Amino acid sequence: MDLEERLGILAENAKYDVSCASSGSRREGRDGIGNAASCGICHSWTSDGRCVSLLKILLTNACIYDCSYCINRRSNDVPRAALTPEEVAELTIGFYRRNYIEGLFLSTGVVRGPDHTMELLIRAARLLRETHRFNGYIHLKLVPGADPLLVEQAGRYADRVSMNIELPTRESLKLLAPDKNRDAIVGPMRTVSGLITRSREERRVSRKAPLFAPAGQSTQLIVGATPESDLQIIRLAEGFYNRLAMKRVYYSAFIPVGDSRHLPALPGPPLLREHRLYQADWLLRYYGFAAHEVLDEARPDLDLAVDPKCGWALRHLHLFPVEVNRAAYEVLLRVPGIGVRSAKRIVRARRQQHLSFDDLAKLGVVLKRARFFLTARGKRLETLDLGESVLRALLTAPAPRPKARQLSLFDGVGGDESVSVLTGEL
Template sequence: MATDLMDRLKILADGAKYDVSCSSSGSSRSNSNGIGSAASCGICHSWTSDGRCVSLLKILMTNRCIYDCAYCVNRRSNDVQRVALSPAEVAELTIGFYRRNYIEGLFLSTGVVRSADYTMELLIQAVRTLREQYRFNGYIHLKLVPGADPLLVQQAGLWADRVSVNLELPTRESLQLLAPDKTRDSVVEPMRQVSNLITTNRAERKQSRKVARFAPAGQSTQLIVGATGESDRQIVTLSEQLYQRLDLKRVYYSAFIPAVADSRLPARPEAPLKREHRLYQADWLLRYYGFSAHELLDEGSPNLDSELDPKTGWALRHIELFPVEINRASYEELLRVPGVGVLSAQRIVRARRQGHLGLDDLFRLGVVMKRARYFITARGRSLEAAALDSSSLRSRLIDRTMSRKPQQLSLDFSNPVDDETRSLITGEL
């Protein structure tokens, strides 16, 4: 491999690190090779829904860009070394790493050169070369260029497993302020088109399995948190709308990092990473726990509690609903108990068919009793002698959280981890 190519690869891999919407689950394309191992130059780890570690080559095709977005390190006015890979080089690099068992797939994004259509054509050429010339059947996540022709968007979904367009900023006003070269419509329209094409494709494949699959792993997007002044309520409400109206697989949240200096950007060094973490927890509640945005946040409480997870915060605001009797509560009610996740709620429902459960049984079923103990009873018994008001309970829960020793979180689900660690990793609350 030529030194020049390696140098370009390092630059383009580094430029892609700010895009956190790098995912690799949901596709049914077969892959007979092993998982592979980590390597440098942009190969990143992603985790599927069943806990497998998948390695992806994560790169930009080019860091040249005609846009001047205030938050972007690759913006037109930033003084950085500009490099590019040709579609043939992208395909050759990907298949070369794959044959060495370094990767299983490709995450390909880019800056915008000349025009949206021209750039989209280059991306499609790269993935088409991989599929047709190299017969690569691995995972491909392809970024769509806002403003590209609908026919190009359709082609992209036929070659890639997952496609995505980053909203970046939650409101039109924020986009106009920090990314004046883009419009909200140019970003949302391809997302809407992809959603319609996926729905149509599913219906066609029910009639004939010979119909080519369109973006079988769906679409995702990314929101930057902290570059502008939107509240958590605005962000969570927007995410809920995206899930409901466009059937997105994931919304990713990226704490704003001041990679470039600009008077339009906030003076603080960066948005708290804890805020990003709380938004992911709230997102998990939207997708898997049956919560709605207006339940988690309202006009009186527009931002998530930085000291407590969103489900515990909701429970404290609705303390009149607790304690819940574990042997009589519905599955939906169990999901709203702090410390009871999706898996533990399912286990409780199954186990109590064999007989009434006691408090000791809940430890075995994976309930995080450090939180749940204040919100449940079993056979009428509680671990707490007396009921606490919301204020006292909040103080006690915060004290327990602060006293917990930091631990290294392992993302390798092949090794057993305790339920509390797993709840932090997967978002079970």
């Protein structure tokens, strides 16, 4: 195959890995080309309104593993291709100079063994950093089972590293990915977490101390390939955030990519479930919720009809309404329709005056939801004593359109939710 054909195959197969995001890195380009800005470096919109992009490719889609859920598994009959580290470096620099990209997301199948594969990834990153003096964003995938010294070396060149946990439990991993070992995945995650912490402490002492994955680490979970509940998934994510200081946990709706007696026969990817898990994840990261508050043993799965924050509020109607002019910031965050930014605006604005519902609308509060759970100056917009069933009917998203389409960060499930998802206002 020529280079263009190989690139087409490897870029197409890279789309199944969703764990790439804004960098959070401040690697400055002083004596080379490019830079990684903290405002974000990914195929998305940054906080200042820019659209930036990554070259997202696999080094190779050949793999010695036979994971049932993976399109690149050993037993799957698909066209195989590979790039050399030198070709990856040349492609990245070529695309950057043409202003097509601002960084690189490099993943791979496993060839020969974890250490050999990891060495190839590191060589590509080293060529970019040392030969081409590229200071832009680099995200490297870590290979489960690779030597810890190689993991440390990868983090010296990359802005972000990631290793996919893929499935929530040991049993599921053993069933669908018998060549992989959970300890070989979680162990390096702990190593990376410790190295990031050590690097940040060293940087406080000396700004000349070497960087190690300044944008942190991330991971990915496949949703719907195995029977685990949403509660199990959210608890696992909470553990990653609390114990490993994980930057992000990504959720990928299972897409059937072949026949296997171990895989469920789904009519389509569970995209709405994936969407709800991202919303629940947002509550853990920014809204002060714990996993046991979002879900419990009595309700182990997320309600697809309403977002998780509304679901929690409907189960705790005895806590509402709250007075917007007196409620603590942490309490405001739990009101449906009030997000992190609008809660901060409320706290600042009420120092100057008592807020009304008209003021709340100007501050970005989504009154379509918040009006049922708030009072302003002691008054309510809704005079009826609404029960849970009425509230649920008012808050439930409308039925989906006949033609389904994949949800994105810019697509709400209904009504004004498109705005709330984009701005983080749940």
